[in-house]
Amino acid sequence: MPDEPPPFLGSWRKVYALVLAYLAAVITVFWIFTRYFA
Amino acid sequence: MRPLDWVVLVVTLVSIVAYGLYKGRGSKTVNQYLLAGKTMPWYAMGLSIMATQASAITFISTTGQAYADGMRFVQFYFGLPVAMVILAATAVPIFHRAGVYTAYEYLEKRFDAKTRALASVIFLIQRGLGVGLALYAPALVMSVIFGWPDQLTTLLIGVLVILYTVTGGIPAVTWTDVVQMGIIFFGLVLSLVLVLRMLPHSVSVLDAVYLAGAVGKLNAVDTHFDWNNRYNLWSGLLGGSFLALSYFGCDQSQVQRYLTGKSIAQSKLSLLFNAMAKVPMQFFILFVGAMVFVFYLFQAPPVLFQPNAMREISGQAEFSGVQRKFDSAFEQRRAAARAIGHAGDPASRRLHVGEFKAAQQQLNGARQQAIALFEKAEGKKGFNDNNYVFLTFVTTYLPAGVVGLIIAVIFAAAMSASSGEVNSLATVTVIDIYKRHVRKQASDRHYLMASRLATAFWGLYAVAFAQYGKNLGSLVEAVNLVGSFFYGSLLGVFTLAFGFRSVGGTAAFWGMAVGEAAILLVARFTAISYLWYNVIGAVVVIVTGLLLSRPFPNLRNQDALDQQGGNVHG
Numbered sequence: 001m002p003d004e005p006p007p008f009l010g011s012w013r014k015v016y017a018l019v020l021a022y023l024a025a026v027i028t029v030f031w032i033f034t035r036y037f038a
Numbered sequence: 039m040r041p042l043d044w045v046v047l048v049v050t051l052v053s054i055v056a057y058g059l060y061k062g063r064g065s066k067t068v069n070q071y072l073l074a075g076k077t078m079p080w081y082a083m084g085l086s087i088m089a090t091q092a093s094a095i096t097f098i099s100t101t102g103q104a105y106a107d108g109m110r111f112v113q114f115y116f117g118l119p120v121a122m123v124i125l126a127a128t129a130v131p132i133f134h135r136a137g138v139y140t141a142y143e144y145l146e147k148r149f150d151a152k153t154r155a156l157a158s159v160i161f162l163i164q165r166g167l168g169v170g171l172a173l174y175a176p177a178l179v180m181s182v183i184f185g186w187p188d189q190l191t192t193l194l195i196g197v198l199v200i201l202y203t204v205t206g207g208i209p210a211v212t213w214t215d216v217v218q219m220g221i222i223f224f225g226l227v228l229s230l231v232l233v234l235r236m237l238p239h240s241v242s243v244l245d246a247v248y249l250a251g252a253v254g255k256l257n258a259v260d261t262h263f264d265w266n267n268r269y270n271l272w273s274g275l276l277g278g279s280f281l282a283l284s285y286f287g288c289d290q291s292q293v294q295r296y297l298t299g300k301s302i303a304q305s306k307l308s309l310l311f312n313a314m315a316k317v318p319m320q321f322f323i324l325f326v327g328a329m330v331f332v333f334y335l336f337q338a339p340p341v342l343f344q345p346n347a348m349r350e351i352s353g354q355a356e357f358s359g360v361q362r363k364f365d366s367a368f369e370q371r372r373a374a375a376r377a378i379g380h381a382g383d384p385a386s387r388r389l390h391v392g393e394f395k396a397a398q399q400q401l402n403g404a405r406q407q408a409i410a411l412f413e414k415a416e417g418k419k420g421f422n423d424n425n426y427v428f429l430t431f432v433t434t435y436l437p438a439g440v441v442g443l444i445i446a447v448i449f450a451a452a453m454s455a456s457s458g459e460v461n462s463l464a465t466v467t468v469i470d471i472y473k474r475h476v477r478k479q480a481s482d483r484h485y486l487m488a489s490r491l492a493t494a495f496w497g498l499y500a501v502a503f504a505q506y507g508k509n510l511g512s513l514v515e516a517v518n519l520v521g522s523f524f525y526g527s528l529l530g531v532f533t534l535a536f537g538f539r540s541v542g543g544t545a546a547f548w549g550m551a552v553g554e555a556a557i558l559l560v561a562r563f564t565a566i567s568y569l570w571y572n573v574i575g576a577v578v579v580i581v582t583g584l585l586l587s588r589p590f591p592n593l594r595n596q597d598a599l600d601q602q603g604g605n606v607h608g
Contacts, residue, residue, distance in 0.1 A: 004301060006307070012306070016123045016127065016310075019123055019310050020119065020123060022119070023120070026317055026318065030112070030259045030321070031258075033256065033258055034256060034257060034260075036251075037256045
């Protein structure tokens with residue numbers, strides 16, 4: 001099976017970086033949520 | 039359960055099974071039956087991965103955990119997206135190019151037959167022992183809440199699962215998972231909307247969040263590191279990613295989901311979809327639990343949520359004092375909660391928050407006394423009613439039709455978790471054991487028949503196991519704990535396979551054996567939290583494998599495997 005490029009962003013590395021950036025953003029939002037309410 | 043609830047429940051379950059039978063009608067070859075002929079799009083695999091991981095008990099107990107102890111449990115899922123990225127870059131292309139049906143089949147291509155046999159036997163023992171649990175756990179809760187006999191419930195769910203998994207194979211399993219996940223999402227959103235609408239009119243959503251936060255229910259991120267507590271940011275990221283690596287990378291019940299992809303890219307996307315959706319979903323479930331807590335600030339909760347325990351202690355002489363203490367603490371807490379909502383300036387708000395916390399402590403004290411009464415009467419420790427909180431709320435307060443939907447959600451989660459396990463156990467039984475060691479040369483029709491029979495066997499085995507679950511309570515827990523001992527060594531051997539081309543079969547096999555022994559020794563003689571067994575096991579396997587690769591070098595021709603994509607750096 002050929003390793004085809006992802007349907008967006010052009011390279012898998014960029015897609016992986018996007019997912020990890022998303023995780024960091026989610027954790028940051030939760031952290032602010034915790035600081036503000038808990 | 040009112041008539042409308044029964045209609046919703048029955049229609050939902052019948053639709054799921056009918057859809058599964060319809061989608062699985064084309065499975066005429068082993069490849070179609072076990073790998074869907076490699077035709078699956080990313081969203082079907084991604085939802086199937088999520089549905090297989092989410093069992094009924096995830097749903098029932100996660101809400102209860104948030105009610106009792108806040109949202110800190112979400113942190114254990116922080117490592118999952120990291121693991122998904124690593125697996126998308128390594129396991130997905132390697133397994134796909136090797137053209138395998140199971141993860142363990144790849145181990146023979148990369149190492150040798152004995153390593154494959156050991157890994158597949160470990161999987162069969164670990165998954166096989168726990169397969170009835172996904173059916174039994176929700177049936178037990180239903181039997182307490184509704185009085186439904188748990189043996190009948192497990193038989194009913196089990197037979198429905200067997201119907202579509204045996205006839206349709208993995209296309210049926212995957213597409214029913216998609217529908218089940220849709221029902222789960224819908225039920226979750228509806229529960230949150232309803233619980234927020236049932237709060238008193240004077241309490242806004244922001245007030246509700248503030249009240250939950252005031253008593254520490256919204257502790258979603260804890261940045262203090264503690265080795266022995268898995269619910270902090272660092273344990274979640276590190277321990278959680280190791281656990282997710284072994285579950286999604288070495289456990290056939292998950293690997294088989296993404297082996298059905300129509301291309302490597304689609305399979306990668308399915309894991310990355312799971313990476314994006316899983317943490318918010320867990321947050322959402324926990325948030326529902328925290329809002330149920332706020333609801334019970336204004337409506338008196340039972341002292342204990344487990345109805346049988348309440349019946350047991352309510353006859354005792356000492357209980358009336360406990361109930362009075364609980365009632366007065368509840369009234370004080372309700373008054374303080376209302377005062378917080380009406381407080382104009384920060385100073386008076388702080389004053390009421392102090393009263394609120396004090397009343398909460400009083401209430402917890404009364405609950406502890408009630409638990410002590412029950413434990414004394416039963417003669418055993420460890421009472422926990424987390425699993426009954428959400429369902430007690432649902433059955434007491436939610437309108438007709440919605441109760442049936444929530445029960446359907448719980449059944450759907452039980453079905454999707456057990457169908458994936460049954461289907462993968464059958465695959466490993468046929469591909470790694472029967473076809474490899476029993477009948478090596480037979481027709482495709484023969485192996486298709488064997489796959490159907492193996493699926494029926496594991497389905498019936500799961501039902502039979504769940505029938506006796508009542509007598510196996512603590513045994514089941516022990517099995518689950520021992521099962522987690524095996525994950526580390528599997529993760530270690532796959533890491534050797536993907537990353538260290540100098541390591542051959544003999545070194546990998548003994549690395550696995552030494553890693554397994556190391557985990558058992560750590561479990562027996564140290565106080566290390568079981569969260570880290572996985573990490574220790576994997577590291578011992580890798581180090582042992584590398585050391586043994588000197589006396590037992592890799593004699594395989596790695597270049598041939600590289601052309602199939604058998605190594606990362608090919």
